[in-house]
Amino acid sequence: MNLQNIKQQWFGNIKGDVLSGIVVALALIPEAIAFSIIAGVDPMVGLYASFCIAVVISFVGGRPGMISGATGAMALLMVTLVADHGLQYLFAATVLTGILQILFGVFKLAAVMKFVPRSVMVGFVNALAILIFTSQLQHFEGESWVMYALVALTLAIIYLFPRITKAIPSTLVAIIIVTAVAIFGDFGIRTVGDLGNLTQQLPVFLIPSIPFSLETLMIIFPYSLALAIVGLLESLLTANIVDDMTDTESDKNKESRGQGIANVVTGFFGGMAGCAMIGQSVINVKSGGNGRLSSLVAGVFLMFLIIALGGVVVQIPMAALAGVMIMVSIGTFDWSSLRNIHKLPRTDAAVMLITVITVVATHDLSKGVLAGVLLSMVFFAAKISKVKVHEIVALQGAKKVYKIEGQIFFASVNDLLDKIDFNDDVKQVEVDLSNAHLWDDSAIGALDKIEMKFEQNDTEVVYTGLNEESKHLKKRIGGLSKASGH
Amino acid sequence: MFKNILLATDGSEHSVRSADHAIQLAENFDGRIEVVYVVDGQTSKQDVLHNTDKYELEQNRRAKVQGVKEVLERSNVEYQINILHGEPGPTIVDHTNSGNFDCVVIGSRGLNNLQTMILGSVSHKVAKRVECPVLIVK
Numbered sequence: 001m002n003l004q005n006i007k008q009q010w011f012g013n014i015k016g017d018v019l020s021g022i023v024v025a026l027a028l029i030p031e032a033i034a035f036s037i038i039a040g041v042d043p044m045v046g047l048y049a050s051f052c053i054a055v056v057i058s059f060v061g062g063r064p065g066m067i068s069g070a071t072g073a074m075a076l077l078m079v080t081l082v083a084d085h086g087l088q089y090l091f092a093a094t095v096l097t098g099i100l101q102i103l104f105g106v107f108k109l110a111a112v113m114k115f116v117p118r119s120v121m122v123g124f125v126n127a128l129a130i131l132i133f134t135s136q137l138q139h140f141e142g143e144s145w146v147m148y149a150l151v152a153l154t155l156a157i158i159y160l161f162p163r164i165t166k167a168i169p170s171t172l173v174a175i176i177i178v179t180a181v182a183i184f185g186d187f188g189i190r191t192v193g194d195l196g197n198l199t200q201q202l203p204v205f206l207i208p209s210i211p212f213s214l215e216t217l218m219i220i221f222p223y224s225l226a227l228a229i230v231g232l233l234e235s236l237l238t239a240n241i242v243d244d245m246t247d248t249e250s251d252k253n254k255e256s257r258g259q260g261i262a263n264v265v266t267g268f269f270g271g272m273a274g275c276a277m278i279g280q281s282v283i284n285v286k287s288g289g290n291g292r293l294s295s296l297v298a299g300v301f302l303m304f305l306i307i308a309l310g311g312v313v314v315q316i317p318m319a320a321l322a323g324v325m326i327m328v329s330i331g332t333f334d335w336s337s338l339r340n341i342h343k344l345p346r347t348d349a350a351v352m353l354i355t356v357i358t359v360v361a362t363h364d365l366s367k368g369v370l371a372g373v374l375l376s377m378v379f380f381a382a383k384i385s386k387v388k389v390h391e392i393v394a395l396q397g398a399k400k401v402y403k404i405e406g407q408i409f410f411a412s413v414n415d416l417l418d419k420i421d422f423n424d425d426v427k428q429v430e431v432d433l434s435n436a437h438l439w440d441d442s443a444i445g446a447l448d449k450i451e452m453k454f455e456q457n458d459t460e461v462v463y464t465g466l467n468e469e470s471k472h473l474k475k476r477i478g479g480l481s482k483a484s485g486h
Numbered sequence: 487m488f489k490n491i492l493l494a495t496d497g498s499e500h501s502v503r504s505a506d507h508a509i510q511l512a513e514n515f516d517g518r519i520e521v522v523y524v525v526d527g528q529t530s531k532q533d534v535l536h537n538t539d540k541y542e543l544e545q546n547r548r549a550k551v552q553g554v555k556e557v558l559e560r561s562n563v564e565y566q567i568n569i570l571h572g573e574p575g576p577t578i579v580d581h582t583n584s585g586n587f588d589c590v591v592i593g594s595r596g597l598n599n600l601q602t603m604i605l606g607s608v609s610h611k612v613a614k615r616v617e618c619p620v621l622i623v624k
Contacts, residue, residue, distance in 0.1 A: 114538075122535055237534070244543070245530045247571055282527040286573065336532050 009064045013291045020289030021297025024067055024280055026172045028054075028302050029313070030324045031280075032070045033192055037321070038135045039075040039272060040082045041090065042196035043313075046070040047306055048203040049094075049271030054299030056262040058292045062254030063239040065246060065290040067280040067298060068262065072132045072328070073230050073365055074273050081223045089220055091208040094273040096217075096224035097231065098263030104232060105257030113236050113252075119348040120372035121237060122337045123355025125278075127368050129333035130360055136322045136329075139190070146187045147319050154178050154323025169283070171324050178320040179312075192321065193314030200310035202303065203269040226366035228260075231275035233369065235259050238276035245285045279331055347379040385412035387436075389419040399428045409439035413446040422453045429454055434465030443470075444477050487588065488515040488619075494522050494578050494592040494612065497550035501593045504623040505557045508591040511621070517588070518564040522581060523551050524574040575611035582616045591621045 028050050036046030050069030057068045082090050104110070140147060154174045161170035182189060192198070210216050239250050255276075263273050284294055306313065341349050354375050359368030387406035394401055402420060406412060431450065438444060451461045466474065493508040495501035505521075512519050525533070525547070537543035551567055558565045570577050582590055594609045613620045 118536055118538055125535065240534045241531050244525070244534050245527055245571055278531060282531065286527050334532065334535055336536070 008291075010292050013289070014293060016288035017291045017293035018297050020284050020287035021294040022301050023169055023287045024284050024289070024294065024298040025301035025305065027169045027280060027283055028067075028069055028298060029305060030171060030175055030316070030321055031072075031277075031328065032302075033313070033316070034321045034325050034328075035070045035072050035075040036272070037192075037195055038072065038132075039078050039090075041087060041272060043192060043198050044196075045087070045090075045270065045272050046075070047198075047302070048269055049266050049274045051299045051303045052203065052266040052269050052271050053262040053274045054295050054302070056265045057258050058295035058299070060254075060261045061258035061292070061295070062251035062256075063242055063276075064250075064292045065281070065285060065294060066235075066238055066242045066250075066255075066276050067284050067295055068235065068259065068274060068276045069280065069299075070272055070274045071231075071234065071277050072135075072332075073128050073234050074227055074275055076128075076131050076135070076363060077226050077230060077365065078223060078272060079363065081220070085219060088208045088210050089216070090272055091206075091267045091270065092210050092216065093220040093223045093227065094267030094271065095208070095264050096220055096267075097227040097273045098260045098265075098267060100224055100228035101232060101260030101263060102257050103260075104228065105253050105255075105260055108253045110232070110236060110252035110256050113233070116233065116369065116373055117348075117351065117376045119344075119351040120355050120369055120376065121233070122334050123352040123359070123372050124233065124365060124369060125237075125332055125334050126337065126352070127356045127359030128365060129329040130356065131363065131365075132325055132332065133329040134360075136325045139318045139322045143189065144187075146185075146189055150178050150182065150189070150317060150319035151323045151326070153181070154320050155326060158323065158327050171327065174323065175316055175320045178323070179316050182317040182319070183315060190318045191314060192316045192318070195318070198306070198310050198314050200307050202307070203271065205268055206270060207268065226364065227273045229369070230365045231259055231263070231273065232256055234278070235276035238278045238281050241278060242281050242285060245282070246290050248290075279328060347376070347383075351376045351379065381411045385409070385415060387412050387416045387419065389416070391421075394430075395428075398426060399430065400424060400426045401430045401432055403432045403435070405435040407439060408433075408436055408443040408446065410442035413442050416446055417449065420450060422450075422457070424459070425457070426459055428460045428462070431461065431463050432465050433463060433467075433470065436470075437467065438470035438473050440473075441477050444474055447474065488512070489517040490585070490587045490589075491517050491519045492522060492578075492582055492585070492587045492590045493519050493554070494524070494574075494590065494608075495551060495554050496574070496593075497523065497553070498593070499553070500623075502553045502557055504591050504593040505554045507621060507623050509558065509561045509563050511589065511591065512563040513561065519558065519566075520585075520587075521551060521554055521558070521565060521567045522570060522578060523547070523567070524570050524572060524577045526571075526573055530571070574608045575615075578608070578612050579615045582612075582618065587616075587618050589619050589621060590616055591623065593623045 032046040032050040033043040036043045053068045078090055081093060157174035157177060158170045161173050235255060236252055239252060239255050243250055259275060337352065351372050355368045355372035358371040359365050384407050387404060390403040392401040408416060454461045488511050491508050491512055493505060508519050533543050537546060547569055555567065570581060590612060592609045592612055609622050613622060
């Protein structure tokens with residue numbers, strides 16, 4: 001990349017980037033705190049993560065204008081790791097997540113994204129929205145009507161304030177007003193301070209204090225792998241959205257690598273693994289940001305606010321944060337998929353639902369993606385394993401021609417064999433494969449089987465119309481699966 | 487008088503009716519029409535999520551303005567279709583004011599009261615801020 005390009009990405013839109021960066025920083029704070037609480041760690045862990053990731057990604061990311069930080073998808077994956085093994089293991093897992101993502105980027109695995117069908121991605125975001133919503137329900141337990149009233153007030157401000165002005169993020173206005181109400185009203189409801197500590201200092205470099213053993217690796221590896229995959233899925237989806245919103249292209253492999261570097265740095269500075277944020281990136285672009293500077297400003301300004309105002313932040317009532325999170329979950333959910341579910345092909349709808357159900361049952365987005373991808377593979381195999389067979393009788397009944405149309409592979413051979421009548425009393429059978437393609441050794445095995453069965457009735461079999469690739473395959477493995485051989 | 491006409495569309499049934507009015511206007515004044523379809527952040531997110539790749543996405547967006555395109559195709563008016571990104575109101579306003587347009591034709595969409603309260607009316611915003619005459623089709 002040349003200097004001109006770098007200059008454009010950094011300083012091509014200074015005013016827009018600085019202003020949108022500030023707006024994003026304000027919107028990031030409540031989310032970073034809330035995601036920390038979901039993960040079961042101190043708010044500082046999420047705030048440090050958002051600071052480190054936003055700053056590092058501004059330099060090494062592949063998609064200028066995209067905002068990354070601590071996210072709900074990642075927080076949900078680390079809950080059991082934190083609960084069972086503690087914070088230090090989370091830092092180690094974060095570093096390992098980064099290393100895995102760097103490898104994904106180096107080996108250009110961003111292209112693997114295309115194996116994740118869109119119905120799985122829709123299921124992914126819907127499941128994420130549902131989990132973010134249900135994770136807030138615990139804050140309502142044992143609370144009085146005041147809690148419900150304040151959450152309602154938060155939501156009302158968030159959705160109605162933009163009618164007055166869009167210059168200040170409405171979530172920030174909601175949090176300030178509801179915090180003020182809670183402080184002056186003295187309701188004795190829970191605040192951020194009741195759920196964790198907030199230290200007003202910059203993050204420092206630290207090496208996770210864990211035993212460096214194979215056992216440790218075995219504990220963190222499954223978490224890191226899930227985090228790496230989910231992080232990249234959400235990041236690349238977000239990158240595509242920002243590409244579309246700004247009508248520009250971006251380097252997906254560089255972005256994977258950048259996400260990895262950001263997570264490695266974050267792990268060493270006491271932050272939790274994160275990824276790109278759809279909501280924040282949309283806010284950034286809408287507020288006029290599209291350069292690398294916007295992400296840098298967002299990270300730095302966030303840290304400045306925490307150092308300057310940390311004392312106030314701990315007094316934010318949980319009601320305000322729960323309200324913000326409910327808004328986040330409503331914004332994350334893909335409502336169009338509910339409206340159009342009856343229009344979708346039934347298999348697509350099933351894949352989407354299975355993805356959602358698996359995630360909600362296991363609280364693990366990576367398992368949902370896996371289930372969704374597997375199910376859509378099965379559906380795909382089922383769809384293309386339909387083989388059409390036309391029978392033509394020739395030479396006054398002495399010869400029969402089978403015209404075969406379709407993909408011949410392990411899933412379709414039974415269907416094919418069922419459609420051929422082996423008890424026919426004919427001298428010769430021609431199998432016309434001009435409109436078929438042989439894919440694997442099951443296909444070759446099926447051809448051998450057809451030949452064998454007809455030979456038992458003294459019927460000669462000829463294959464015609466094999467395409468080059470199929471011919472090559474037949475030559476390579478043909479006859480091997482036949483007991484007698486040629 | 488009305489040589490350069492901007493027709494704002496959201497792909498709805500309603501905006502096809504706006505197209506009829508724009509065509510009549512263009513025919514009377516021997517003008518040309520530029521159709522503008524604006525993709526906002528929320529739509530961007532939905533479209534990226536529901537389309538496999540850029541090519542399919544582009545095709546489906548073209549399909550959204552197909553209704554308007556068909557109406558224009560049947561007339562003899564010269565036209566072009568432009569897909570822009572951003573908040574519908576401000577984007578239409580900026581595009582109109584920076585171009586050389588004599589008239590904007592836009593439909594007043596059938597949002598309910600709650601939606602209007604939260605989202606505001608695009609046609610209202612456009613009417614308030616563009617510098618040329620605006621035809622709001624009821």
